[in-house]
């Protein structure tokens with residue numbers, strides 16, 4: 001068989017596996033894999049430095065399938081390259097990531113070929129995609145990460161990091177706003193390690209893009225400062241390879257390749273139609289398409305002889321050699337730069353360096369106190385010095401979020417200083433969150449910050465960080481009505497409930513400066529969970545911990561902060577964040593009146609609910625049903641802690657524009673109101 005025939009056979013294997021899997025599942029997206037098989041073949045078998053034997057080798061090139069509905073492309077290529085499986089502890093498992101059986105069970109329960117690429121589920125998937133635009137936006141974080149890693153760790157003669165990121169996207173990705181934010185940022189930063197390939201097929205679900213998407217996409221990317229290339233025929237692998245070559249030679253800007261393709265290529269009745277996007281072709285059309293490809297018409301899930309070997313001699317050999325060279329290089333690096341090598345190894349395993357929590361501040365009791373965001377700024381500046389690979393930034397609110405790293409040498413990340421630890425995301429919250437995910441997927445410890453209200457603008461990427469099980473950190477300040485005069489557009493109401501509803505996301509709203517320290521202590525030790533740290537704008541009293549319980553209770557999600565001496569309360573006040581000190585004031589009033597009150601500080605529902613039942617019952621004894629929850633947020637969900645008999649002092653409407661004091665009065669966040677709710681429950685008013 002000639003080389004040319006072998007290449008076509010490999011490409012058609014990707015196509016036919018995709019068609020067969022979708023048909024078998026009776027659902028999925030055959031058309032785009034049929035069109036993009038030559039692209040994926042070229043990237044993987046001719047260009048990428050990726051070793052199927054070790055899909056988490058740190059200096060591998062990254063491949064992102066942003067049009068995640070075309071997942072069969074990925075399952076086919078992971079299978080044909082015999083990419084190996086690894087587990088969440090980064091151990092190699094000695095079996096393939098995606099088996100032919102998985103492909104036969106495409107989209108079925110437990111198959112390693114699910115509907116869309118899922119990072120936490122299938123080895124070789126670099127990021128979860130499916131919500132259009134997320135993949136390309138995340139790839140920008142991967143690009144920033146590579147630049148930072150190269151700058152921080154490479155030494156003369158030791159190019160430890162020098163990888164590239166290839167992201168494939170479709171019309172949908174490029175219509176989504178998040179891709180525009182991300183492309184703008186990548187262009188600004190001149191990320192020349194980043195290449196997006198745009199599947200320009202003029203088709204989306206509702207039909208031809210004439211009805212929705214007629215802008216000049218190439219001109220748009222030129223305006224962003226990208227190098228724009230065009231390949232007029234998605235079947236021309238020489239041209240594709242040439243364009244990818246040009247990408248690798250281009251310095252100082254990212255590359256955008258417009259690839260003209262035909263969705264459902266090879267299907268006589270479906271090619272270039274929206275029907276090819278998301279419907280199985282049907283047995284007859286599959287036969288006709290296979291005939292067009294010169295494929296045995298009745299064969300199903302066929303991997304012809306020689307195809308596995310073809311990928312093994314292409315990607316397999318190239319990747320193995322590259323990884324071996326890197327491994328040798330890294331061994332020499334470890335001898336010359338042992339500390340740096342240790343850092344890289346720890347980072348790759350998501351371990352923390354020794355002494356990561358040294359010098360964390362302890363805040364003395366202070367009735368005037370300090371804002372949550374200010375305490376956070378102090379802690380973050382200590383942690384970022386203790387943990388070399390902790391970095392991040394804000395969506396143009398650094399001075400307000402107090403997330404700017406101000407110590408000597410922290411630096412600003414930009415085109416001239418890829419070692420900077422302060423990232424400036426600009427007013428691009430959604431791309432920021434996706435970028436932070438990309439940094440985290442690259443094993444950096446990364447944070448992104450904005451006002452809590454604008455977590456809405458970032459939510460799809462926050463959700464994905466939880467789905468991917470990434471230890472990203474979202475710092476969300478101005479958590480309630482503390483910015484009073486800004487009014488209801490800036491006052492979060494439903495946001496706590498909304499974040500608490502995301503499975504796996506640790507939402508934390510600390511009540512004073514020492515709780516902020518403990519919140520960070522908890523967050524930093526997470527390896528597979530993201531955290532949302534929700535902080536006040538205004539000063540909160542720093543509680544006297546000689547009088548009240550230590551803040552280390554934060555690590556249990558909720559703890560008894562103040563209690564009567566016999567520990568047999570008749571009423572429990574539960575609060576988070578700025579309302580903790582309010583609850584303490586109410587508690588003191590109640591105690592002065594002879595009422596056995598308890599205050600439970602509850603910074604995190606999620607952490608609390610993962611404690612043993614005995615602990616939960618100790619904090620909230622089931623027989624004490626007189627309970628008042630107080631939180632400057634939607635009351636939604638608090639019934640679970642106060643029960644039907646309890647009270648929730650919270651928000652049932654939007655806020656208003658006024659000084660904070662007036663808002664507290666209007667909405668009932670005053671000690672007397674809390675105390676009187678408690679007394680009402682006890683029938684003592």
Ligand SMILES: Cc1ncc(C[n+]2csc(CCOP(=O)(O)OP(=O)(O)O)c2C)c(N)n1
Pocket residue numbers: 032067069070130131132133169170171172173176199201203204205263277
């Ligand atoms: C954010 C988001 N909105 C909507 C969808 C549903 N959806 C999946 S694919 C698709 C059309 C995508 O068109 P295009 O990217 O051009 O893909 P092609 O059909 O060309 O492969 C839509 C609307 C989605 N997955 N994500």
Ligand SMILES: [Mg+2]
Pocket residue numbers: 170171172199200201202203204
């Ligand atoms: Mg399209």
